[in-house]
Amino acid sequence: MHGYQLRAAFEESTGGTWPLNIGQVYTTLSRLERDGLVHPLPANDAGQRPYEITAAGRKDLAAWFATPISRTDRPRDELAIKLALALCTPGVDVRAVVQTQRSATMRTLQEYTRLKARADQEVELSWLLVLDAMVFQAESEVRWLDHCEASLIRYTSPPASSLDSQAQPATDADTEVEQEVPR
Amino acid sequence: MTILELRAVHRVHGDGPTAVHALRGVTLTVEEGELVAVMGPSGSGKSTLLNLAGGLDRPTKGEVVVDGTVLGTCTRRALAALRRRRVGYVFQDLNLLASLTAAENVALPLELDGVGVRQTRRTALAALAEVDLDGYGPRFPDELSGGQQQRVAIARALVGQRRLLLADEPTGALDSQTGEAVLRLLRSKVDAGAAGVLVTHEARHAAWADRVVFLRDGVIVDTSGPLDRPDELLTTPGGSP
Numbered sequence: 160m161h162g163y164q165l166r167a168a169f170e171e172s173t174g175g176t177w178p179l180n181i182g183q184v185y186t187t188l189s190r191l192e193r194d195g196l197v198h199p200l201p202a203n204d205a206g207q208r209p210y211e212i213t214a215a216g217r218k219d220l221a222a223w224f225a226t227p228i229s230r231t232d233r234p235r236d237e238l239a240i241k242l243a244l245a246l247c248t249p250g251v252d253v254r255a256v257v258q259t260q261r262s263a264t265m266r267t268l269q270e271y272t273r274l275k276a277r278a279d280q281e282v283e284l285s286w287l288l289v290l291d292a293m294v295f296q297a298e299s300e301v302r303w304l305d306h307c308e309a310s311l312i313r314y315t316s317p318p319a320s321s322l323d324s325q326a327q328p329a330t331d332a333d334t335e336v337e338q339e340v341p342r
Numbered sequence: 343m344t345i346l347e348l349r350a351v352h353r354v355h356g357d358g359p360t361a362v363h364a365l366r367g368v369t370l371t372v373e374e375g376e377l378v379a380v381m382g383p384s385g386s387g388k389s390t391l392l393n394l395a396g397g398l399d400r401p402t403k404g405e406v407v408v409d410g411t412v413l414g415t416c417t418r419r420a421l422a423a424l425r426r427r428r429v430g431y432v433f434q435d436l437n438l439l440a441s442l443t444a445a446e447n448v449a450l451p452l453e454l455d456g457v458g459v460r461q462t463r464r465t466a467l468a469a470l471a472e473v474d475l476d477g478y479g480p481r482f483p484d485e486l487s488g489g490q491q492q493r494v495a496i497a498r499a500l501v502g503q504r505r506l507l508l509a510d511e512p513t514g515a516l517d518s519q520t521g522e523a524v525l526r527l528l529r530s531k532v533d534a535g536a537a538g539v540l541v542t543h544e545a546r547h548a549a550w551a552d553r554v555v556f557l558r559d560g561v562i563v564d565t566s567g568p569l570d571r572p573d574e575l576l577t578t579p580g581g582s583p
Contacts, residue, residue: 258556262566265545265554269567272549276529294546301545309383 161207163186174274174286176293191216238300242307254311261304267296343535344407345506346372346395351404353390364390366560367404374505377529379551381403381498387560388541389510395539396429396508402522418474426455427476427504430499432528434514437495444470445479448498455502469497473527489520493527500531507531507538513547525550 160168162184169179180194191197202208208239212220238260245251271294278287353365365387372378382387393399394406397413406413409428413421434483438447449466457465465480467479473493483491492512499507509528513521532538540551548554553567 170527244360258564261556265549265566268545268549269551269554272546278549294549298544298546298549305543309493 161203161209163207164209172285173225173289174283176289192209238315253315254308257304260299261308264297264300268294268301271297343374344371345374346370346539347405347407348395349405349407351391351394351401351406353387353394353399354402356583363560365394365401368557368560368562370555370562372506372537372539373537374537375533376553377532377540377551379542379548379554380542380547380557381554382549382557383543387558388557390560391557392508392510392539392541395506397425405485420507423455425435426451427502428504429508430501430504432492432495432499432507433507434511438491438498440483442482443479443496444475444481444483444486447483447494448501450497451504452502457536459503465501466497468575469501470494473497474569487520488516489523491523496527496531505536507536509538509540511542512540513542513544521547545567 162181165188166181166184167178170177184326188197190197192210195213196219197210197212200209200211203289242253243254245253271290275287275290278290280287348368348370351365351368352363355362355364357537368387368391370378370391371373380391382388390399394401395408397406397416400414408424411428413424416424438444439450442450445463445466449462452462452465453459460518470476472480475490475493475497478486478490478494483494486494495512496507499509502525507528512528513524516524525547528538528540536549540548542548551566551567555562556564556566
């Protein structure tokens with residue numbers, strides 16, 4: 160396969176969720192060639208140079224598939240850091256931060272699900288599995304946010320100053336004392 | 343067309359100091375072709391909301407309107423008829439009567455409503471075929487898988503003229519693939535013209551809905567979905583005017 164074919168094949172199987180720059184494809188190919196993992200074949204009439212995987216490349220690939228991805232290789236979780244900082248920054252409404260994120264993640268989850276509903280379950284299996292990966296990741300984020308909210312309710316009490324207007328027992332069921340949040 | 347409407351609904355269980363405010367002024371509408379998911383922790387009022395929507399419980403204050411009928415103005419008998427004719431339920435389990443076949447289970451609401459035996463049977467078999475259970479009519483529930491049983495329950499929930507489908511954790515006991523198939527079916531039934539309310543605590547399931555309503559302590563704290571109304575978003579926790 161030559162570079163453009165590789166890119167097309169990659170994007171087709173991942174549903175375009177990870178668009179590749181063609182320059183990036185060729186840089187990677189030349190690095191792989193330097194390391195002896197692929198080797199170039201003669202150019203075709205259109206001047207495109209197909210590449211072929213070498214025995215060493217095949218071995219490397221097999222090892223990649225066989226090795227689990229370490230969680231520490233992934234980028235830092237900005238959301239976890241944001242919540243941690245929100246908790247120790249005065250004046251930040253942490254529960255609102257949680258709810259805002261949860262709604263946004265839920266909306267994303269709905270979008271993924273809509274894409275799933277549209278996909279053909281037999282023809283587009285690889286795309287559906289990529290979508291499922293995103294669905295499960297988003298779902299776990301929502302579950303974690305639910306957990307954070309429950310912990311916030313349990314372990315933090317609103318400061319007295321924010322309760323002054325609503326500290327009386329509720330006479331009307333409309334009163335949302337529980338909704339008051341620390342300021 | 344609006345199929346279900348909750349207008350500033352309150353529900354208080356008990357009274358005095360031990361009174362429990364299960365719902366505090368919940369307003370919600372569900373249109374034809376719309377699936378609304380209700381999420382929230384245990385005790386947030388999800389099941390109360392579903393029971394009120396289906397006329398199984400009455401609000402302490404506020405109104406519930408199903409298909410244009412204000413439930414509070416109905417006699418017991420009229421309410422029972424409305425439940426039978428307009429509302430279908432799907433629960434996590436205990437959905438089907440074990441001593442009846444799949445076809446008999448689906449036919450039951452029609453039979454109770456006095457529809458003739460032959461027509462009842464024909465309608466029930468057609469309803470089963472619609473949920474991909476053609477030929478399963480004579481089977482008893484224990485001869486069906488969990489996923490097939492939920493399909494029968496959905497067929498029964500929407501048999502006849504019923505257009506409001508109320509589902510309480512309908513995928514609870516199912517594995518993720520089978521659960522997803524049930525949700526796909528629910529979605530397609532709603533798309534075909536029903537209205538649905540899906541109570542769940544799983545975000546992955548709620549994501550099949552057009553709108554997701556977050557309930558906490560009996561109050562809707564947020565709504566997510568393309569049909570968001572900005573005024574609903576403004577009533578955020580602690581921010582009520």
